[in-house]
Amino acid sequence: MAIPLLNINDVPQAIQLALGPAFLLTGIAGLLNVMAGRLARIIDRGRQLAEGAAAPLGELQQRELASLDRRRHLASAAITGCTLAALLVCMVIASLFLEVFL
Secondary structure, eight states, rough: OOOOOOOOHHHHHHHHHHHHHHHHHHHHHHHHHHHHHHHHHHHHHHHHHHHSSEEEEEEOHHHHHHHHHHHHHHHHHHHHHHHHHHHHHHHHHHHHHHHHOO
């Protein structure tokens, strides 16, 4: 069984194909940074409300805490989705190079 030779012209083409997903990965990293900052602000505001209340929380503070909790869950889900998207883009890049070498 003959082993196929690696064509040297396939490597630059694979790099060109992987360039687009690499830029997409950079965009996803920027989005992750923004979402992590939002999540940090949500958590800080929740701590500020919880620590600042020596007496039982009023209805307005309880509603704000409930809203912050919902926002926290949504931000966490968005971060999870972006992380999964980044992982899939990395798999696409890896498969492009594996295709050339195999």
